[in-house]
Amino acid sequence: MAGPTDTRLNTQEEITARVKALEAMLIEKGIMTTEAVDRLAEIYENEVGPQLGAKVVARAWSDPEFKARLLADATAACAEMDISGLQGEEMIALENTDDVHNLVVCTLCSCYPWPVLGLPPNWYKAPPYRARIVREPRKVLAEDFGFVVPDSVEIRVWDSSSELRYWVLPKRPEGTEEMGTFDLAALVTRDSMIGVGPAASPSS
Amino acid sequence: MTASETGVRPDATTIGDARRRVETLVCGLPGGGIDERMFNEPWELRAFAMAVAAYHSGKYEWGEFQRSLSHSIRQWEEGNGGEPWSYYEHWLTALETVLADNGVLSDVALDDRTREVMAVPRDANHHKAHREPIAISPAIR
Numbered sequence: 001m002a003g004p005t006d007t008r009l010n011t012q013e014e015i016t017a018r019v020k021a022l023e024a025m026l027i028e029k030g031i032m033t034t035e036a037v038d039r040l041a042e043i044y045e046n047e048v049g050p051q052l053g054a055k056v057v058a059r060a061w062s063d064p065e066f067k068a069r070l071l072a073d074a075t076a077a078c079a080e081m082d083i084s085g086l087q088g089e090e091m092i093a094l095e096n097t098d099d100v101h102n103l104v105v106c107t108l109c110s111c112y113p114w115p116v117l118g119l120p121p122n123w124y125k126a127p128p129y130r131a132r133i134v135r136e137p138r139k140v141l142a143e144d145f146g147f148v149v150p151d152s153v154e155i156r157v158w159d160s161s162s163e164l165r166y167w168v169l170p171k172r173p174e175g176t177e178e179m180g181t182f183d184l185a186a187l188v189t190r191d192s193m194i195g196v197g198p199a200a201s202p203s204s
Numbered sequence: 205m206t207a208s209e210t211g212v213r214p215d216a217t218t219i220g221d222a223r224r225r226v227e228t229l230v231c232g233l234p235g236g237g238i239d240e241r242m243f244n245e246p247w248e249l250r251a252f253a254m255a256v257a258a259y260h261s262g263k264y265e266w267g268e269f270q271r272s273l274s275h276s277i278r279q280w281e282e283g284n285g286g287e288p289w290s291y292y293e294h295w296l297t298a299l300e301t302v303l304a305d306n307g308v309l310s311d312v313a314l315d316d317r318t319r320e321v322m323a324v325p326r327d328a329n330h331h332k333a334h335r336e337p338i339a340i341s342p343a344i345r
Contacts, residue, residue, distance in 0.1 A: 012245055012247070013322070014318070014322065015247055015293070015296070016245070016246070016247045017318050017321040017322045018296070018314070018318045018321075019247040019250050019251050019254075019296065020247075020250075020321050021314060021317035021318040021320070021321045022251075022254065022296075022299075022300070022309075022314060022317075023250060023254055024317065024321075025309060025313065025314065025317055026254065026257075026258060026303075026308075026309070029308065029309075031257075031258055031261050031263055031308065032254065032257040032258060032260075032261055036257045036260070036261075037250065037253045037254055037257050038253075039222065040222070040226065040252075040253035040256050040257055041249050041250060041252075041253040042219060042222075043219055043222050043223045043226060044223075044243060044249055044252070045249070090333065099343065105338070106330070107338065108330040109330055111330055114246065119243075119246055119249065134338055134339045135339070136341075137339060137341050138341045151343065151344040152343050152344070153343055154340060154341065154342055154343040155340065155341040156337040156339075156340050157337055157338050157339040157340070157341075158334070158337055158338065159334040159338040160334075161330045161331065161332055161333055161334055162330050162331055163331055163332060163333040164333035164334065164335070
């Protein structure tokens with residue numbers, strides 16, 4: 001049997017590049033399409049990476065001093081919880097309030113704070129979301145995500161880049177006053193941290 | 205209009221069915237309990253999906269991939285590499301091996317292409333930080 005990987009794959013960066021190169025070559029040779037790989041990857045996209053965002057949100061809901069530090073410097077606050085950035089790029093957590101709803105997009109590619117949120121869902125990377133959410137955010141939230149933001153609330157759309165990645169601190173749901181951080185974290189969905197849905201309600 | 209009609213979000217039943225099909229394939233593979241099969245890095249999922257996609261396109265038999273994966277793991281166990289354990293590095297080695305054995309891809313060509321990829325900065329087009337919202341939908345009061 002041939003042994004094609006004589007090259008030492010020393011870093012995650014090298015191996016990431018190798019996998020990217022392999023995918024590009026197989027697509028060029030007509031062996032697979034990006035869509036076919038995306039569809040398979042989609043099955044497990046919720047299971048990649050540390051996905052620690054829910055813990056960070058639950059702590060911010062329960063600990064006002066931590067929340068203040070998180071909103072002032074999300075990179076540093078996450079580091080307190082042993083969550084590191086990728087190569088040290090900046091993260092900002094955007095707080096949803098009664099007056100302002102935030103949501104995140106990467107208009108050019110798929111920049112996403114994956115050490116906090118795990119892997120981006122396929123739709124986050126796809127052109128329909130990237131284009132439409134900027135043009136008509138209220139409508140896309142209602143129609144595509146079944147999430148109606150009241151007219152009295154302003155919607156702000158934030159563009160993540162490789163230098164600065166955003167994620168959303170959703171509003172704490174009603175009826176959770178007695179809950180501890182462990183149970184609160186279970187209510188924090190990935191979608192709520194992208195800003196395309198609310199945190200789950202404890203009754204549902 | 206529902207989400208599946210506009211195509212922004214896939215529907216959960218489709219994903220559930222696809223998952224069962226893939227897991228039937230994967231459950232016969234050597235090495236790696238549930239913990240080791242978890243994806244820790246985005247490339248691992250990409251490599252996983254590519255092996256299944258290339259198999260679906262008929263480039264090799266699943267048994268070939270299975271044997272190639274066993275071989276890579278056995279070599280590691282025999283201490284040839286002296287490298288830390290990474291299930292998906294074996295997975296990638298196995299994939300490259302079956303592709304090479306079937307004349308799909310040469311190792312040299314992949315090395316060259318990898319160097320090209322590394323020469324391009326990550327997200328080259330999107331380095332600038334955008335500090336203001338890109339769009340606002342104002343409140344109506």
